[in-house]
Amino acid sequence: MAHVSAGVEYALHCLLFLVDAQELGQPASARDLAELQKVPAEFVAKLFTKLQKAGVVVAREGIGGGFALARPATDITVLDVVEAVDGRKALFECKEIRAQCALFGDRTPGWAVDGVCSIHAVMIEAEKRTRDVLAAHTLASIAGRAAMTAPRDHADGVREWLTARTPRRHRRAQTSQ
Amino acid sequence: MAHVSAGVEYALHCLLFLVDAQELGQPASARDLAELQKVPAEFVAKLFTKLQKAGVVVAREGIGGGFALARPATDITVLDVVEAVDGRKALFECKEIRAQCALFGDRTPGWAVDGVCSIHAVMIEAEKRTRDVLAAHTLASIAGRAAMTAPRDHADGVREWLTARTPRRHRRAQTSQ
Numbered sequence: 484m485a486h487v488s489a490g491v492e493y494a495l496h497c498l499l500f501l502v503d504a505q506e507l508g509q510p511a512s513a514r515d516l517a518e519l520q521k522v523p524a525e526f527v528a529k530l531f532t533k534l535q536k537a538g539v540v541v542a543r544e545g546i547g548g549g550f551a552l553a554r555p556a557t558d559i560t561v562l563d564v565v566e567a568v569d570g571r572k573a574l575f576e577c578k579e580i581r582a583q584c585a586l587f588g589d590r591t592p593g594w595a596v597d598g599v600c601s602i603h604a605v606m607i608e609a610e611k612r613t614r615d616v617l618a619a620h621t622l623a624s625i626a627g628r629a630a631m632t633a634p635r636d637h638a639d640g641v642r643e644w645l646t647a648r649t650p651r652r653h654r655r656a657q658t659s660q
Numbered sequence: 661m662a663h664v665s666a667g668v669e670y671a672l673h674c675l676l677f678l679v680d681a682q683e684l685g686q687p688a689s690a691r692d693l694a695e696l697q698k699v700p701a702e703f704v705a706k707l708f709t710k711l712q713k714a715g716v717v718v719a720r721e722g723i724g725g726g727f728a729l730a731r732p733a734t735d736i737t738v739l740d741v742v743e744a745v746d747g748r749k750a751l752f753e754c755k756e757i758r759a760q761c762a763l764f765g766d767r768t769p770g771w772a773v774d775g776v777c778s779i780h781a782v783m784i785e786a787e788k789r790t791r792d793v794l795a796a797h798t799l800a801s802i803a804g805r806a807a808m809t810a811p812r813d814h815a816d817g818v819r820e821w822l823t824a825r826t827p828r829r830h831r832r833a834q835t836s837q
Contacts, residue, residue, distance in 0.1 A: 486663035487752040487783060495779045496757045521760040561782050574790070575664040580673045581806075583698040586817050594809055601805040602672045605738050605797045606664060612789035613751070620782045628778040629758075632771055640763050 490568045493522050494530045495625070498564065501540065502556040502626040503638060504645060510542075510549035515648045519641070530568060537567030547649050556626060562617035574613065575606035667745045670699055671707045672802070675741065678717065679733040679803040680815060681822060687719075687726035692825045696818070707745060714744030724826045733803060739794035751790065752783035 497516040504511050517527035531550055534540045539559055540550045552559060581600050582591040599607065630638065674693040681688050694704035708727055711717045716736055717727045729736060758777050759768040776784065807815065 486749075489753070489755060492752070492755060492757060492779065499779075519762050520757055521762060522757065561779075572663075575669070576666070578666060578669060580669060580697055580699065584818070585696050585698060586814070586821060594811065597809055601802045602669065602676075602738075604805075605793065605802065609790045609793040612793050613786045616782065616786040616789050625778045625782065628781075632774055634771065637763070641761070644763060 486572065486574065487565055488569050490526070490530055490533075491565050493520075493527060494534060494564050494568050495561065495622075496520055496522075497527060497530070498534070498539070498552070498559070498622050499626050499629060500641065500645070501550065501552050502622050503642065505552050505556065507642060507646075509642075509646060509649075510547075510551040511645050512549040512648070515549070515645060519644060534564070534567050537563070539563055539567050552622070556623035557621050559622045560618045561620045561622075561625070562614055564622075565617055574610040575603065577603040577606075663749065663751065664742055665746050667703070667707055667710075668742050670697075670704060671711060671741050671745050672738065672799075673697055673699075674704060674707070675711070675716070675729070675736070675799050676803050676806060677818065677822070678727065678729050679799050680819065682729050682733065684819060684823075686819075686823060686826075687724075687728040688822050689726040689825070692726070692822060696821065711741070711744050714740070716740055716744050729799070733800035734798050736799045737795045738797045738799075738802070739791055741799075742794055751787040752780065754780040754783075 497513070497520070500516055500519065501511060513528045513531040514524050517524035531540060535542055535550070538553050541553045542548065542550055577600055579596060579600065582596050584591075584595065587595065674690070674697070677693055677696065678688060690705045690708040691701050694701035708717060712719055712727070715730050718730045719725065719727055754777055756773060756777065759773050761768075761772065764772065
């Protein structure tokens with residue numbers, strides 16, 4: 484199983500659209516972001532609950548409301564999103580096997596469990612490097628790179644698509660009244 | 661779930677005992693290594709099948725046989741063991757969500773999937789850093805650090821314990837004949 488979940492992938496893709504939406508001061512609903520990317524709407528809604536709880540996004544109330552980034556895209560790292568969605572998963576869970584040597588009998592000597600296990604130390608170092616990379620990239624830096632490959636009119640098209648959904652949401656709300 | 665499995669942890673602990681056993685030219689059985697550490701023998705046996713298949717250990721046949729490192733401990737990295745046991749697990753599995761934008765209709769334009777997705781690129785970088793750390797540590801370097809904390813007589817005790825198992829294995833084999 485991959486360590487970084489599909490939820491993180493969906494969340495990051497949605498948040499990249501919010502980077503652009505933020506410039507327009509226009510929030511987007513989880514449902515619209517899901518439909519824009521043809522991904523399951525219920526799953527995306529759950530991701531936004533997590534992102535909101537972690538302070539990555541804020542919900543704007545009302546018919547024309549939706550989610551917006553809680554702070555500038557330059558201040559939201561990939562690590563923030565990974566932890567918001569997946570929690571803080573350890574790369575490795577040390578079981579302190581070094582304490583179980585048959586020679587110790589029923590009593591593990593202090594030196595055997597002193598400090599971090601040498602194997603665990605390697606995994607901690609590896610995990611730290613991973614986290615450093617994830618913390619070095621922000622939504623802004625990724626959005627910037629993604630924008631370099633897309634034609635200008637695509638971003639305009641996405642903006643129009645999302646904006647066009649707002650009256651539709653308004654109509655849906657009226658119909659259900 | 662942790663990305664590096666408990667199997668890797670057990671395997672590394674077993675292999676560290678083999679580093680020492682190698683100096684004596686004395687192989688150890690998977691069963692003895694499991695009992696030495698009070699871990700499930702069947703699970704350890706399966707790990708050694710994987711380690712042998714990956715060329716990390718070799719099996720020495722015969723009553724006094726067992727497993728030995730296939731090459732010097734300075735040439736077996738933590739990454740070798742992780743890949744032998746867990747296979748080459750990706751940190752992240754890109755689903756190419758960028759190709760699914762509703763604006764594309766049924767036809768994804770080439771630019772949308774050109775090169776690596778910007779999100780995937782971050783994960784590839786993170787994974788590379790993890791692998792670099794795992795490849796930088798060897799069984800020899802870990803054994804060296806572990807030996808610094810253990811009293812000298814402990815290593816002697818382990819050697820004696822493992823050596824004492826060989827005639828016992830011999831007896832078991834005779835009994836079952």
